[in-house]
Amino acid sequence: MTTQRRLPRWSELRPLVRTRRPELDATKRRLDRALTIADLRTAARRRTPKAPFDYTDGAAEGEVTLNRARSLFHRLQFNPSILRDVSRVDPSTTILGRPSAYPFAFAPTGFTRMMQHEGEPAVARVAQRAGIPYALSTMGTTSIEDVAAAAPEADKWFQLYVWTDRAAGKDLMDRSLAAGYTTLVLTVDVPVAGARLRDVRNGMTIPPSLTPKTILDMGMHPAWWLNLLTTEPLTFASLSDWPGTVAELINHMFDPTVTFDDLAWMREAWPGSLVVKGIQNVDDARKVVDLGVDGLVISNHGGRQLDRAPVPLQLLPQVVDVVGDRAEVYIDTGVMTGADIVAACALGARAVLVGRAYLYGLMAGGERGVQRAVEILGSEITRTMQLLGAADVGELRPEHVTLPAVPF
Template sequence: MEYSERQLERAQSISDLRLLARRRLPKAVFDFIDGGAADERTLRGNEAAFDDWFLVPRVAVNVSNRSLEHRFLGAASAMPIMLSPTGLAGFFRRNGEVLAAQAAARSGLPFCLSTNSIASIEEVARAVPDGDRWFQLYFLRDREWMDGLLRRAADAHYRVLCLTVDLPLTGKRERDVRNGFTLPLRPTLTSVFDMACRPGWLLDAMKSPPKFGNFEMASSGSFTSVAQHVASLFDPSANWDDVARIRERWKGPLVIKGILHPADAAKAVELGAEAVMVSNHGGRQLDHSPPALTALPEIAQAIAGRAEIILDGGVRRGTDVLKAIALGATACASGRSFLWGLSAGGEAGVRRAVEIFRQEMDNAMALLGTPNIAGITRDHVRRCSSF
């Protein structure tokens, strides 16, 4: 199933884009995007946490001229939202990372490329030279290769480094185990039938053999699970001394991603990070860890304006962004929302996801009585239990 721009425009919510993506992708591929660790309580909690808060509007406010404009670490953005780093985007849609980066650039939003991308650092930089490009880095066992990735990102003029610290190994993602998800997909009777029923995705995949672009590891008949890939390359011994070393080597803005404890947020700022990303890896690592939004207020209090805070996890509505800002975030990141758009419609699908967020935020800000992002404060939210 392939969707025209007109069909994409009929999607009125991120949930609608999710359904379109589900129809286009094989089950194993869709579940890799959609799933989380173990019982998926943290995955569900990320979205449910937003339901614990009401927005409280102020009335008789002139909202005839509204602006969603924001600044991410010194650069202008059309909205306080960015495309979070997501691995294997080019497996869900051919040239996925390039298409997502192009959509972000044309929409005026930052795009963060994952270490585990299909397209390499250089490929995305060549295709999207003018976008606000960030690079996300994991700790690798091979520190020379890790240093090489840093140099490559700097040489390709990625502006911000997003250092992810919550992946010493992968969480137990049971959907992927049950589906036998590998790169490339291991053929079974079920998977072959499933792929044959989704010719749009299958033709795309056949034109672009899967690889981990930043590791020059094109698959040649071997089936590699993401867990095997992480176990072979990533370093579970990394600590704050290693974070300090990266801070010293990277000359641009640094974001520490994967923070849930206020003391860790304070440590990241102490080491010189300009921002922290409050994130539980989309519920894909430690199940039963707190939803990102639940962890946000304590972290905001702990760093008290000394660094920017990006909320990552469960953001599906424009109202979610406003609630996060009211609770202390300076901006939000979303991964699945844009992957569903990408999977459904390529660049046009990502732009549709951006437009859905824009329309929802603009409408909510008018009704909330806040003509600009700076006007959103803690006074605009209340816990549901307090009503």
């Protein structure tokens, strides 16, 4: 049978024609096109010089740990419950007794203003608007007090390394307490710096050095360099600059002799909530809880310390079983989607700390890029919960997730 053909009429085509006013704001155009954190990563890579991008994106040695963490999130299976009313979903929770709009917090990240000049204040303001906690790093590039002023209503945490100079560490604790920070996050997995080979190959220094290589990079990323050179110099809580690499800075400042006695002292010295970050086995989880911490983060430092370290998601059910209700359990590393966060919550995590995800947003579009990262993660959390049949975070159960028998 021959198909009869004819020319379409304009009256038939007109409803199909969609016109849109052109968006003149380049940042908004770029962020509107970003539908996933991976999209933000792509935009960040285009806009950021190689050294600071690789500092964020990279991990230790062969980057096996980071790749394993992401692989496990990719390979897990969700098991939906059907015929549940999910017309309204509540993704909020409580973290350390305080409300959080989502079951995630912004993890502490060092040198944030080096990634993009708006830095820590921009991230803290987004956290305040979103209603989630924000952790400022010891190696942050904005002072404790300035971050507090930028986001006075945010739930602010301060992350501390144990320094060789204990008096300097105690001073940071006192300053953060005076500035209204509710929680101290003690990071314990950096007795020495991991071998971050991308940084070594890129000649990464703090601040970036003007070498023939970086001057050539200026031509490829002029906006980034203009912003770096025309805003306040990068400064830190402990020093104004450092002539060597990040690894050399860590090995100079941090104390490799730290023991559980130091944690006991810190528990006595800090009156707020105390979280230990860097737990990588069940026995250590039990010990820190016995010493009275309020929370612990199963973390391999984003894969940036010991390569082939345990994957937090794999370890999570065992730690939750041992800890029980004596402390809250969080994880980090490899989190790129809201579905990753939902999986962790189903397996017993109170919340997830995200770092690279919001840094990609910051590099892609400053404060608005961080906001876009929250929007992406929030929508993915809500949609995943609906498809799993969970109307609130409390309805997520281990039965909702099956981890592969062989993780890698």
